[in-house]
Amino acid sequence: MTGEQRSLNSELWHACAGPLVSVPPVGSRVVYFPQGHSEQVAASTQKEADVHIPSYPSLPPRLICLLDNVTLHADVETDEVYTRMTLIPVSQSQEKDMVMTPEVPRETKQPTDFFCKTLTASDTSTHGGFSIPRRAAEKVFPPLDYSQQPPAHPAQELVARDLHDQEWHFRHIYRGQPRRHLLTTGWSIFVSSKRLQAGDSVLFIRDDKGQLLLGIRRANRQQTAMPSSVLTSDSMHIGVLAAANHAAATNSRFTIFYNPRASPSEFVIPLWKYHKAIYQTQVSVGMRFRMVFETEESGMRRYMGTITGIGDLDPLRWPNSHWRSLKVGWDESTAGERQRRVSLWEIEPLTTPFLICPPLTLRAKRPRPGLRGEDEDLDGSLRKSP
């Protein structure tokens, strides 16, 4: 597995990364959490940082940095997306000035003309092709000529480029009873080349110039297992911390990889977002909040929860860190998958609950949606029933 040199197509990269992943702009101020970086290593190696690794007392739990460079990448073997960021630590004196100059948040938007489908057993079997959801095909593929007389079928050849600029050719046909959109010839080569399995997702984009792009998103269960044959997980944890420590001590730049789909949480946070969360939010035990998660079809959904505790995640190694300092409980019973600890900047506190939740007198009609944590669709890409 190897990465690439240059930065890849941003639109496609963000589509593969998912709607929640935002990359801070070059030149902006960010907060780097070595603790979170270590968690990414732990997730990749499936081994927590050992107690044996040395401590770096001079390394603070967060470094305010200038984001000197960002490039977007994808693993050549797996197409896993990641970024390479070069950070320059900012000295304390400079740091104070910056509190006064918050930067303007910049939203990273998902492409509009795109769709994402989780592959079924039929899609990935050798028996046939790929069934395209109707609305998806109409939204991103060039229109077919439906005026053909039966038994002739409208069909065309599609060419799409992946993150590595590799071309993939597909035969797109509209047939079957009832009629449907299918990719036939070329599809199985794509599936076997990318080693896709049922549960993985494929996404198509039509960009500004009308060109088709396609990407993949592997199911979460396929853990991105690391080659343990080069470095022990301990050495990796040490490498991450020692590199940050050295950069902080010498005010020199250092480089990290951020792997949005492997890492439990972002550990390079825009400074404005951090400051806003720290200084403008009063949190307390018992407080209720919402937090955004990604849905299966690349959508966004908010879940409701309650703060059950506030305190350091690792008081010995990382005292006074804001990293995952909130213990939380989730309203829904299906919340077994969600983290039990989150950071301040990840949540939306319900400071104005009465503007969001209907008055209690409406209970009969809609049983307390806000408090019960009823889900709320945020974008609704490819909603089933409009």
Add this chain to the structure above:
Amino acid sequence: MTGEQRSLNSELWHACAGPLVSVPPVGSRVVYFPQGHSEQVAASTQKEADVHIPSYPSLPPRLICLLDNVTLHADVETDEVYTRMTLIPVSQSQEKDMVMTPEVPRETKQPTDFFCKTLTASDTSTHGGFSIPRRAAEKVFPPLDYSQQPPAHPAQELVARDLHDQEWHFRHIYRGQPRRHLLTTGWSIFVSSKRLQAGDSVLFIRDDKGQLLLGIRRANRQQTAMPSSVLTSDSMHIGVLAAANHAAATNSRFTIFYNPRASPSEFVIPLWKYHKAIYQTQVSVGMRFRMVFETEESGMRRYMGTITGIGDLDPLRWPNSHWRSLKVGWDESTAGERQRRVSLWEIEPLTTPFLICPPLTLRAKRPRPGLRGEDEDLDGSLRKSP
């Protein structure tokens, strides 16, 4: 790519690792070279250690250690062999005692009933099976019943286990005109599962209990590219050095991976071997020596060379290191592949040339074998003409 937990079959592991790879025994004293470890990282990431990485002035260029534990492993994805070694640095006071107590060298032997064949284009194509060299089949496979009357062919089913204890089934048949040994059914599944290409090697062993084992050895050109998506190469170099530095400073154990086929040289050397080379060998510019290399068919061959210089490889970072301190030239013009720098313990100095080289009067019969650097077969596994 992930490794395994327990230590694998030693005989098969060593066959895959090659005849030159020896693993020091648990409990013995070894010398660890952080410089060499860094070279392994550089070979894996294809990036040298950057000038930006911090220096560790307190980390000596070599650490004398107790080899606390060794386990043998193979990458689950690629079957690449590697070892995991746990080392305990020995303090200086203890170190001096050990100079007086050299340990007995222990030879690691290659299995006797084994063969190794480099795959041809025909072996790996989808067109057919695997052609087994005659002597190889007779040496390691159960004998066939050759008494069958034509056109019937003697055949049997072979079952062999790989390093991961996975079973592979093959149909072994003796047919064709002229007659030959072939693996047919089951072979192509093996080739595609292991993603073997022409130039890669396959080896079979019959162990003590008569069970068949098989392993693979990929061609050198297929560089074991690392996933750069987790750690930058700089962080890896730092991690390796910082881990060793911390262990040396605290006299605590540390763990490394040694990857014999990816690493340019062994960087954990038996102490006796190191001492023997340092104290019992007088080297000087112009001195001639021999050095063992691996042949294509898992054999060993000596090449002749001359020492052209002596000095530190990296005088700034690693002064007074013995790592690759000898600059050498090779006799044969085909020596472009061989290292231009070697370490003392890798060579055999020609201190008694007249016991090895025939007298000059024999030139007419054998034209100066020693001085011309004529090759000398050391084991002769599967020699063409006996």
Add this chain to the structure above:
DNA sequence: ATGTAGGCGCTACGCCGACAA
């Protein structure tokens, strides 16, 4: 609207000697 299965043509996989190096 779309997942799965039966039907079936046809490609290419894989088993066989015939050569030749």
Add this chain to the structure above:
DNA sequence: TTGTCGGCGTAGCGCCTACAT
């Protein structure tokens, strides 16, 4: 002795519709 090829039989890939959900 063994690498490659032309020859074939056949498994399974992959395109189609039918049917169910």
